[in-house]
Amino acid sequence: MSTFDNPFDPDRNLRAGCVCGQHQSAAEHEQATALRCDPVESEEKRYEGVVASAVMRAMFPQDVARRAFLKSVGASTALAALSQFFPLKTATEVFAQAGAPEKKDLKVGFIPITCATPIIMAAPMGFYAKHGLNVEVVKTAGWAVIRDKTINKEYDAAHMLAPMPIAISLGLGANAIPFAVPAIENINGQGIVLATKHKDKRDPKDWKGLKFAIPFDYSMHNYLLRYYLAEHGLDPDTDVQLRSVPPPEMVANLRADNIDGFLAPDNICQRAIYDGVGFMHLLSKEIWDGHPCCSFAASREFITAAPNSFAALTRAIVDATAYASKAENRKQIAEAIAPANYINAPVTVLEQVLTGTYADGLGGVKTDAKRVDFDPFPWQSFAVWMLTQMKRWGQIKGDVDYKAVAEQVYLATDTKKLMTEMGLSPPASSYKSFAVMGKNFDPAKPEDYVASFKIRKQS
Amino acid sequence: MNSSLRLRAGLVSIALLAAFLGIWHLATRSTAPVATMSPEYAKLMGLTATQGKSAMPGPLDVGAKLWEHLKRPFYDNGPNDKGLGIQLAYSIARVGTGYLLAVLVAIPLGFLIGMSPLLSKALDPFIQVLKPISPLAWMPLALYTIKDSSVSAIFVIFICSIWPMLLNTVFGVASVRKEWINVARTLEVGTVRRAFTVILPAAAPTILTGMRISIGIAWLVIVAAEMLVGGTGIGYFVWNEWNNLSITNVIIAILLIGIVGMLLDQILARFTRMVTFPE
Numbered sequence: 001m002s003t004f005d006n007p008f009d010p011d012r013n014l015r016a017g018c019v020c021g022q023h024q025s026a027a028e029h030e031q032a033t034a035l036r037c038d039p040v041e042s043e044e045k046r047y048e049g050v051v052a053s054a055v056m057r058a059m060f061p062q063d064v065a066r067r068a069f070l071k072s073v074g075a076s077t078a079l080a081a082l083s084q085f086f087p088l089k090t091a092t093e094v095f096a097q098a099g100a101p102e103k104k105d106l107k108v109g110f111i112p113i114t115c116a117t118p119i120i121m122a123a124p125m126g127f128y129a130k131h132g133l134n135v136e137v138v139k140t141a142g143w144a145v146i147r148d149k150t151i152n153k154e155y156d157a158a159h160m161l162a163p164m165p166i167a168i169s170l171g172l173g174a175n176a177i178p179f180a181v182p183a184i185e186n187i188n189g190q191g192i193v194l195a196t197k198h199k200d201k202r203d204p205k206d207w208k209g210l211k212f213a214i215p216f217d218y219s220m221h222n223y224l225l226r227y228y229l230a231e232h233g234l235d236p237d238t239d240v241q242l243r244s245v246p247p248p249e250m251v252a253n254l255r256a257d258n259i260d261g262f263l264a265p266d267n268i269c270q271r272a273i274y275d276g277v278g279f280m281h282l283l284s285k286e287i288w289d290g291h292p293c294c295s296f297a298a299s300r301e302f303i304t305a306a307p308n309s310f311a312a313l314t315r316a317i318v319d320a321t322a323y324a325s326k327a328e329n330r331k332q333i334a335e336a337i338a339p340a341n342y343i344n345a346p347v348t349v350l351e352q353v354l355t356g357t358y359a360d361g362l363g364g365v366k367t368d369a370k371r372v373d374f375d376p377f378p379w380q381s382f383a384v385w386m387l388t389q390m391k392r393w394g395q396i397k398g399d400v401d402y403k404a405v406a407e408q409v410y411l412a413t414d415t416k417k418l419m420t421e422m423g424l425s426p427p428a429s430s431y432k433s434f435a436v437m438g439k440n441f442d443p444a445k446p447e448d449y450v451a452s453f454k455i456r457k458q459s
Numbered sequence: 460m461n462s463s464l465r466l467r468a469g470l471v472s473i474a475l476l477a478a479f480l481g482i483w484h485l486a487t488r489s490t491a492p493v494a495t496m497s498p499e500y501a502k503l504m505g506l507t508a509t510q511g512k513s514a515m516p517g518p519l520d521v522g523a524k525l526w527e528h529l530k531r532p533f534y535d536n537g538p539n540d541k542g543l544g545i546q547l548a549y550s551i552a553r554v555g556t557g558y559l560l561a562v563l564v565a566i567p568l569g570f571l572i573g574m575s576p577l578l579s580k581a582l583d584p585f586i587q588v589l590k591p592i593s594p595l596a597w598m599p600l601a602l603y604t605i606k607d608s609s610v611s612a613i614f615v616i617f618i619c620s621i622w623p624m625l626l627n628t629v630f631g632v633a634s635v636r637k638e639w640i641n642v643a644r645t646l647e648v649g650t651v652r653r654a655f656t657v658i659l660p661a662a663a664p665t666i667l668t669g670m671r672i673s674i675g676i677a678w679l680v681i682v683a684a685e686m687l688v689g690g691t692g693i694g695y696f697v698w699n700e701w702n703n704l705s706i707t708n709v710i711i712a713i714l715l716i717g718i719v720g721m722l723l724d725q726i727l728a729r730f731t732r733m734v735t736f737p738e
Contacts, residue, residue: 136538145602252704274505
């Protein structure tokens with residue numbers, strides 16, 4: 001994204017460039033800075049750039065044409081000509097007023113796993129600063145603590161498992177407090193890891209009586225593992241033991257033989273392999289390619305009290321997510337988020353997760369570029385699917401208005417607007433159907449979907 | 460005679476330490492059989508897997524890492540990564556605040572309860588029930604009601620360190636020798652003056668013992684509380700390094716927690732000696 005570059009520079013490509021917008025290309029940016037760049041221009045100037053960029057983009061959808069135009073008339077003439085028929089100054093003022101955040105110093109909580117990549121990297125790589133915010137990212141001990149600290153307003157926004165904001169809004173496991181999700185962090189990027197001693201037990205039908213760890217009850221990990229087991233004929237409530245275990249304890253427990261395996265967020269999976277205690281049985285992507293995992297969440301109260309801060313935060317996250325979705329940036333990101341201040345893990349482990357070339361724990365090296373991917377769009381159909389699983393496993397009792405909850409919590413419409421403003425192309429619809437282990441999910445018929453499962457909690 | 464005993468005890472201590480370090484070194488040196496793997500695969504794996512290195516670090520690793528920490532105890536790499544000196548300072552500040560609050564409540568309250576047999580009997584069941592509650596059990600409740608994690612941590616210190624002080628104060632005040640109080644009565648000393656000039660000095664050693672037990676508990680509690688709440692402090696440091704499965708750093712933290720705990724205990728022990736009197 002080059003939102004903040006001089007749009008009147010003929011050598012500039014408006015649609016690609018470096019993160020901070022001060023360099024001509026990503027390569028040059030990397031050269032000039034060690035993962036950090038502070039925007040030097042004043043805020044006003046930056047907003048002016050954004051507005052001018054947008055106008056230029058609108059006038060010259062073809063980059064070549066814009067360059068030719070600028071080359072022939074020169075930047076200052078172009079600016080003067082543009083100002084003639086478009087009120088750049090006024091537009092900038094309007095944009096800046098709309099954009100000035102009410103609160104600049106924000107605290108965002110995160111759990112040290114690679115799912116939080118966009119939230120974390122936005123700090124050292126300057127995405128928050130670029131959007132006029134001074135964000136402190138605070139490492140947090142567990143999902144329950146991050147929930148409580150966000151509810152207590154110690155954090156303005158936080159990294160949460162995708163089903164958590166839904167659960168909080170519904171009052172499952174806590175008081176009902178309306179929360180919202182403006183952006184999904186990552187898609188895919190989880191895995192089922194088994195202890196090395198089970199390397200011949202690859203068929204889930206043989207898993208009766210095993211003990212598995214999941215990070216939290218309201219997590220995609222829980223729903224995906226249950227789904228996977230149930231598809232293979234095991235009832236996750238009676239045939240196996242599922243335990244909620246904080247991710248860092250999973251590797252220690254696997255080594256100590258307290259659990260037989262886990263469906264966990266990444267860098268934990270790869271860490272178990274790195275330390276030689278387990279192997280990768282299955283990437284979560286093979287259960288559902290493109291499934292959401294973690295989300296960026298804030299309370300409705302914060303959104304109402306500081307709408308511009310919230311919008312700026314969302315822009316920063318969407319921006320960082322877009323950057324992280326490019327395979328060529330992944331190595332640099334791995335280095336940026338590995339230090340003790342952020343994830344605190346060996347760079348090799350993070351690189352294997354992010355680049356998708358990894359050791360599988362059985363002596364082989366596998367490559368899957370989509371092992372983890374980043375896509376910010378909060379599909380409301382994702383929320384509907386999670387609700388069907390909550391219903392299926394008895395977390396929700398009674399009736400639920402799937403669509404209303406999904407639309408209240410997953411802010412697809414707002415994010416769509418924001419992404420359009422940023423020059424990205426969001427999908428036209430907020431619902432899409434997808435297949436989980438070959439079984440199609442139609443977001444319009446959630447009740448039928450729940451009823452179609454043979455193995456589920458009987459209420 | 461006395462000095463030679465001290466010398467011999469010192470020698471035995473050093474010998475024990477050396478033996479312990481030696482056994483530790485030998486136990487962690489062992490190399491497990493290594494499966495053969497392609498170099499390409501080995502590059503992606505950790506030392507435990509590739510060289511059969513023990514998952515437990517040896518004393519040399521710990522020593523080297525400790526030296527690294529001691530060289531720069533006050534670095535600050537952002538909100539989630541600070542030097543050990545800063546982390547310890549945070550923990551000590553929290554313990555100090557919670558503990559002082561507990562002292563301010565426990566000693567006056569203990570005095571009142573101790574001087575009144577009725578109150579003493581009436582409050583006893585509550586104290587007995589509240590006393591054995593683990594700090595971690597208080598944590599969710601505190602977080603939920605206080606709605607601030609750092610205040611919650613201080614509250615947990617407070618609530619856990621108050622009981623030994625309270626009980627000891629009650630006990631000390633209640634068991635002041637009857638003769639002394641009677642003498643004071645005969646001399647027509649007022650209640651307030653009696654409390655300060657007779658009961659307080661007489662009960663001081665018992666009270667100080669209670670305070671000494673409490674500071675130990677407060678220091679135990681802070682590590683657990685900080686592991687749960689996170690952010691700053693030595694407990695957070697342990698959690699953060701555990702997250703990275705860095706046993707070396709965890710061992711260093713354990714060592715430092717022990718040393719600071721000992722220092723705190725020694726300070727209170729010194730105070731206790733100051734108020735002790737021969738009967």
